[in-house]
Amino acid sequence: MKIKLTLVAVLFCLAAKAQTTPNITPAHLKAAEDVLKASHADSLFKENMATMLKQASNNLPEERRAKFIEVMNQFVAKYVSWDILKDQLAVTYAKEFTITELKGLAAFYNTPVGKKFIIKQPLLVKTGADLGQQLVQSHQVELQQMMQDAFKDQ
Template sequence: MKLKLLIIALLFCAGARAQTTPDITPAHLKAAEDLLKVTQADMLFKQNMGTMLKQASTNIPEDKRAKFIEVMNTFVAKYVSWETLRDQMAAAYAKEFTAAELKGLIAFYSTDLGKKLLAKQPALVSKGAEIGQQMVQSHQVELQQMMEAAFKDSK
């Protein structure tokens, strides 16, 4: 089930296309790109993808796990890499934040507190994913029953 969710998430990310809006100026887009640089979004993206793949691999039999991770890493590097998503992410940020807001975020992430948040974020994302996984696992029987009931009713 987790593998299917990961593949769906990867397909969603790969299929996402940035919407160009006429109110996004080159300076606005540049501010979004600068924010992505300051926040080390490329590094965080790669770490988060690694965390997702590692957690998705826990449902793969141990003797196939290394090969699964290898194939997924190859696929991600080819189609869902930071390099393929960077421009779309900058456009997404520019769409959600004004140029002034982006500059404010850049100022924050340039402070000691902002840098500390950036340093702690990978561990926090990993811990959050771990907590979520534990919650699902602790209620897995109920979830399975809910799914069976939902799909039984839809036949």
């Protein structure tokens, strides 16, 4: 079963575990994490993932949709969960904004800092998508085997 294109569409905003970056201090990372919390990024991630999986499953025969979503949820929980994504996103935010700007974003989005956030947001989303695509590609063989195992009796 060829799922490559579906995976790219489904997992566009997933990411790798955080890597250390010499220019980013713990305080800077904490400020970035506060922005993620204030924006409810974890809830949005989960909601968007559920929506994307449902949309992707629409390309499959109806009798395979539930199993596809089940397998994809297992894969996401193992390799691209919010716990994996959040650290890398915090690093990305910390690279793009100062500590002062991050504190401003967490406190109020309608300030000049909030407007900068809106401008930077497409870059942040793209970075997350690129990281997720790399994760899926690095585990693609395992995912394909999971799908084959899940559908072998159907």
